[in-house]
Amino acid sequence: MSERANVNPVDQSGAAGAVDGDFALLDAYWRAANYLSVGQIYLLANPLLREPLAPEHIKPRLLGHWGTTPGLNFIYAHLNRVIRARDLDVIYICGPGHGGPGMVANAYLEGTYTEVYPTITEDVDGLQRLFRQFSFPGGIPSHAAPETPGSIHEGGELGYSLAHAFGAAFDNPDLVVACVVGDGEAETGPLAASWHSNTFLNPVHDGAVLPILHLNGYKIANPTVFGRMSDKDLIHLFKGYGYEPLIVSGSEPGPMHRQMAATLDQALDRIHAIQQEARAGAATGNAMPRWPMIILRSPKGWTGPKEVDGKRVEGFWRAHQVPIDKAKENPAHRALLESWMRGYEPEALFDDHGRLRAELRGQAPQGARRMSANPHANGGLKRRRLTLPPIDGYAVGLERPGGGSVEATRVMGTYLRDVMRLNADARNFRLFGPDETASNRLDAVFEVTDRVWMEEIEPYDVHLARDGRVVEILSEHLCQGWLEGYLLTGRHGLFSCYEAFVHIVDAMFNQHAKWLKIARGLPWRAPIASLNYLLTSHVWRQDHNGFTHQDPGFVDHVVNKKADVVRVYLPPDANTLLWVTEHCLNTYDRINVIVAGKQPSPQWLSMEEAKRHCEAGLGIWGFASNDDDGREPDVVLACAGDVPTLETVAAADLLRQQLPSLRVRVVNVVDLMTLQSKDDHPHGLTDAEFDGIFTTDKPVIFAYHGYPHLIHRLTYSRTNHGNFHVHGYQEEGTTTTPFDMVVLNRLDRFHLAIAAIERVAGANAAAGHVKQRFRDKLIEHRAYVCEHGEDMPEIRNWGGWT
Incomplete structure (x- = not known):
């Protein structure tokens, strides 16, 4: 790369004074978050630039991602405004995988980061430690990982943010889930299907999801599909999905602040009206609510370098990761970095001790209203133990080993029916599956609940209701994503799936297993209920489907994970399945895989024998x-x-x-x-x-x-x-x-x-x-x-x- 850099390449439009007085403090807070985000990517020392930037102040390996971060910080600052103004309960789901610097920066500005990690103090030394740890050996990863307060969504494989958001909103009537969907992420199959989640959100007892489609135009090295679509086409598309799209677009901070504030207020007013109407019983007919969503167009790498070495950066894919490379060894690049960071005016943002100035601290909500400290984002704090019926009442009688012919999962279904019944008031248990609850012989649950459905319901439909507790859609991705969001915010559930097709969520299982592994090592993260799979319609009984439906390999994938996290159970009959089901529903911070057939099968053990056998895990069958x-x-x-x-x-x-x-x-x-x-x-x-x-x-x-x-x-x-x-x-x-x-x-x-x-x-x-x-x-x-x-x-x- 050339040693020459442009003379004046830094966008200074985010500096104080460039916005209306009404938004000056909000803009300054945004600049502070941007400054901390850049500092995390680049700096080892000199965190407030109180001396000229020198090579020894810069990290030897520049890792992290800038491009999406300023837009995420912009949204965060505006959400803080409406939380304070309306006393809202909001969590923030960061869909763009590489938004970690912004999420950490905002948690630090809100004071949560120091509460959770006391060594990261709110002073100059703490800022230096905050910067040093980011993407650094012995430090923290670059994503919005479990280590990030306020996060329930790991920014690894993309596509699951919106499913997590809706899962978090189910049965959380007072919660607003602000979900930022990156335009690169929006190209994935799971995210594309996730827009249909509004079909399952009941405004009476569920919270609200506010999707914010963040269009900065580019992914790693290419334009994005949504980024190149016209506003007219986007409006048609999302109206077709059942949303009311609201557009915020531009690059100048002043107008953008005004647009965003007005649009957020409009969206929240609409959410409030939908919920009030539904909860007052005023909603009539088959019309599904048309929930608002926001489409935010802002430049990739906003407020960063416009050009480096004569090549476009801001508003282009070159802003995606590290806009200015070789800053340690290249004096021109180092000067460009210093100019960029000083453009945020850190001396106006932090006091002499390095603490965020008091007037800016007032821009953040207080206590549990802070998105980084919201207990829903540390779901174990909200978790309540399920009320479970004793399994003895469901026991299958045994005349002799191998006698009888019992559908084990049908017996399990009667047990789950009563789990639903006993926890109906608490609204903390749901059954998820891809249109297979009845096929998998769990249909006894329909004696106490129905399938949730917010689209039109015809008179001849069976077991569809606005208030159902069974959530079915022909997408394993959505079932898994919804359940993960439900668990991560403190509830319980079970995912029933045909064995051969659970492979569709292999990567999602990976991400959740990794989340649990890390979270279990963080003392401040409270344990969440286990992710429970029932794999049935299995390889040996695909009588009418055949070879395409025969694959038992998910278990092989599962056992690759850490032993502390995964469990695999293969109960041989109905009584052992009952024991395993009760056991798994009582566990936490685990992934439990239960493999059990739905076809009539012999019964081998009495309930007392089944209990002893399952508690041991294996054993000699003396009768055989x-x-x-x-x-x-x-x-x-x-x-x-x-x-x-x-x-x-x-x-x-x-x-x-x-x-x-x-x-x-x-x-x-x-x-x-x-x-x-x-x-x-x-x-x-x-x-x-x-x-x-x-x-x-x-x-x-x-x-x-x-x-x-x-x-x-x-x-x-x-x-x-x-x-x-x-x-x-x-x-x-x-x-x-x-x-x-x-x-x-x-x-x-x-x-x-x-x-x-x-x-x-x-x-x-x-x-x-x-x-x-x-x-x-x-x-x-x-x-x-x-x-x-x-x-x-x-x-x-x-x-x-x-």
Whole structure:
């Protein structure tokens, strides 16, 4: 880059005196936030420029993003005005991923940052520490991360801010969620779908979301789609989405302050009118409220350098990250940086001690009204424990192990129905899912609530209501985003999804898991309710959908995360599912994944047996084993998941009948994380406990619900790992019968029994005739299903352990 810089490249229009007297203090507050934002990106020392800027004052690595920040600070300052004027309860969701400098700057100006981090004092030394820590080893990240007071939204992968905002507003009637959507973020699929969230927001008992579409025209290196659209087209688009768009546009601070103030007042008046009308019972008919939104056009990198080395910066993509690079080693660039920062007039903003001047401190709200200190943005402070019914009242009776035919998730649905009923007044529990509540057999909840729906409701519609507690939309992104926003602001919920398609939210799961990991290490962040997934309609029972709906790999993705955060449960029957559901709804700061089928399945354990089994996480099933005389088994048949459990117990039954001298132990795993070492996961078994169940040298035939390699990964450090032989999903599938599906993947009872015989020393040669019978059964099975279209009677009518 050339050493030459333009002589007068800095926009000084943000300086004091450039705006009307009515807005002079607000403008100065905005300049203070901008100054602190630039300082965080660039400075190690000399935070108030009380001496000429020298190389040693500048960070060796310039990291962070300026382009979106001044617009975010502008919005923040104006929201502070209306909070004070109207005594509003507002949280700020920063959608642009790289707005961290502004969010930290405003939390510091409000005093919250020092309250949370006492070493970042409100003086010159504190300013220096504030600047130094930003994007610096041992410091804080550049996004509006969990470390940022007032944030519930990590600025990592883009697209989820508006879904989080609506989730935060559900059942928060007095809350206004100001959600800034960046125009780069607005190009993502999840954000595009999020505009439909207004269809689910009830003004009677929900809060309000004020979307602010921040158009600065450019993303990292290209124009944005919305940024190049005309105002006319934007108005048509958002009116079509059901909003009333209000536009603020310009670059001169004076007119922009006047526009923004008038527009915010207009938007808030409209929100108030919508809520007052609805809460007074005056709203009639099927008309959905037309909520306001703001479209703010301002230059990217506003108030920063207009040009650097003759190249356009302000109002262009070059302002996106660090507008002036090499400021440490390039004297011209360093002079340009100093001119830019002095243009904000820091001496007029901070007193001799480095503290924000008293008249400017008055621009911020007080106490919990500060957006950086709002308890909704530290949702654990608002969290109340759910009232849960005792699970014994929902227990499925057991005549004998494997008897009966129960839809486990239907039983779970009756339990969730009463969770809804018991927490109806508190309004702190919702069920989220992509149009699958009934399909997943949870429809008992409709006995006490309906699906929320604010668009037109026809007389023939079923279970649609303005006041529903079930939230359904055919978008896994929105279900996840709404639930995250709901949890992060102190409530509880569950996300029910087809197993194969929960992969759609892999990245969102990542972001939430990372949030929890960081938040758990911050003593000032109170614990929030766990994110609970129910994965059903799973890989083994996609009878009418086939291969496209067969993928159990989400669990593999989940277990990559920190052991403190994730839990995976595979209850084998209805009673164990009840225990797991109650347990997960009682937890906090976790991500719980429950995998359970919705099809009729055998019941294995009484409620008391289920409780003991689930509390242990895994255990030997004595009723299916024949090694209870004090000697070790010849083989261990292990299983995790409802269908693998059925096939494993059936395989043990076959071996007992055909080879009664073979000593078989059956082990069922409910809590997948017990397989890990105690050193790796809090739920893991000690080596001694593990060896006592799986032995140290006997073959283990493990029938697993998902991809086999995961079991190997979880058990690789165990003494007997070399003897583990895992059967699971092998990416073989089609539209076929339930038993044919397990046969295709060698997870069926015959393949499991053959594997056991082949791996027990001495059994293989002596049992050749038994293996042949099992192989003949597989041939018979194939011919039967191809002719009759259903499984053989002996498979369909197998009655459990006898």
